[in-house]
Amino acid sequence: MTNSPHAVALNLEWRSGVAGHLILSDEDLTSVLQGNWKRLNTLQHYKVPDGATVALVPRHTKNIHYDSHDFLPGEKTPMLEDADEGGVKLWHLVKASEEPELPKHRRGSLRERERAKAIPEIYLTRLLSMKGTLQKFVDDLFTVILSTSRPVPLSVKYFFDLLDDQAGQHCITDSETIHIWKTNSLPLRFWINILKNPQFIFDVQVSDHVDAVLSVITQTFMDSCTTAEHKLGRDSPINKLLYARDIPRYKQMVERYYADIRQTISASDQEMNSALAELSRNYSGELNYLVALHELYKYINKYYDQIITALEEDTTAQKMQLGYRLQQIAAAVENKVTDL
Known part of the structure; x- marks a missing residue:
């Protein structure tokens, strides 16, 4: 890394054909100036097409001194910073909101907040890319949780039958109520804890970034287990918008899971007692x-x-x-x- 050239010692050059060479810079004579706002040049500004050839080439100048950070005028262009020289403000993708003058020690935090609010397109693109990367894993996870291809645990079948019996005894015919009972007893009480806290089972440490991803997946699973329709709009949280198209499919998986369990052979009290007794014997020394x-x-x-x-x-x-x-x-x- 110590032998790597400094960024200010290089130019980005667009090469087109044999003799077509153009230096791409943040500012030049073609930069767009509107009032006191000057926009930093972009690939769109230069009309660089997809698949174009670009190269980093040495910048031929003797006025660069790295240690003291002396540069030729215009050679060092701040990105998304407030450039007040000559009353001209620079902007890149969006303009920062025109706030009253603040003390210098507060400008950084405000600028970061404005940047986070003002460029949702950038973060949305990254989120969509991450969602695409994780999509197969999320689908596989939900399929494993909500599948009856393998025998359903006896305790789950016994308890779900108990809920159905209680609904019948109390003349509860609303399927949504029974659905909520089952959702609160298994997916939300058990699986949500496992999904949000994998360290409960695995010897892992969850970083903040992973925790944020797991929160989105967990919220998606919760929304998939509910029967209510989620009305989403422009002001809806981005984590809900990410899986908005997938949730109806996940909802069908949950409903099919409950229906499949209802169709399996009921577990008798004797079978349940035997299963509990076996669990007690297997873990008698650990609990x-x-x-x-x-x-x-x-x-x-x-x-x-x-x-x-x-x-x-x-x-x-x-x-x-x-x-x-x-x-x-x-x-x-x-x-x-x-x-x-």
Whole structure:
């Protein structure tokens, strides 16, 4: 890098044909001047076509001194800076808003903010390019999450059936309500956490840039799981506009996923109990089940009266004496707490 020529020691030359050579510079006699605004030259200004041949050539001048940064007048042109010499202001792609004079220490931050607001086209192009690069990976991810080609986890099937049964018992026929129940229980409660925080599973550190990308993908997944129609306009967040055309397709994937689960064979209570028992055996040495049970009891204790009433009114719970057994557990837990 130390042997690389300085930028001010080079010219950008457009070559066309055998004898066609033109130096492209930020400013020259052809620069457009409107009032006190002078526009920096662009490729469009020189009418350089796509596929043109350009080259970096040495700049023939003896007046360049790199250490003290002395340059010939006009040789060093600031990009998007306020050039107040002679009352002429320079602009590149868009003009900075004409703000009242500010202290010098505040100009930089204001200029950066104005630049970020004033050139959305540049950032939009980069976002679209990034979206195109990640599109296949996002599609594959959503397909894996919302696919029933492999057996659906028994717990998911059992819980979704439970939600369907509860809807039937309470005469809830609105499909949107059931859809929201399932969305809140699995995609939004589980998958969103995994998508937004891959460090929960993988030994990785998420940088700020990656976190921003994951936020867009996560928001897209959330929007895909909702049934509401999203009305987008010019003032809508850019992350929503990026996947606006893809979300209807993702919504269909979510609806098909729920429908496919509903069509699979139901899981009995015995199968669910066996599956839970197997999980307990497989991870018996890695989990503190007493802590887990106590956390579960804290939730039960919060709604203790309602749960006891529901168990006493349910015929299946009456046969299994679940209300009586819960009262025994409560007495044991409270006594244990009292002893402590």
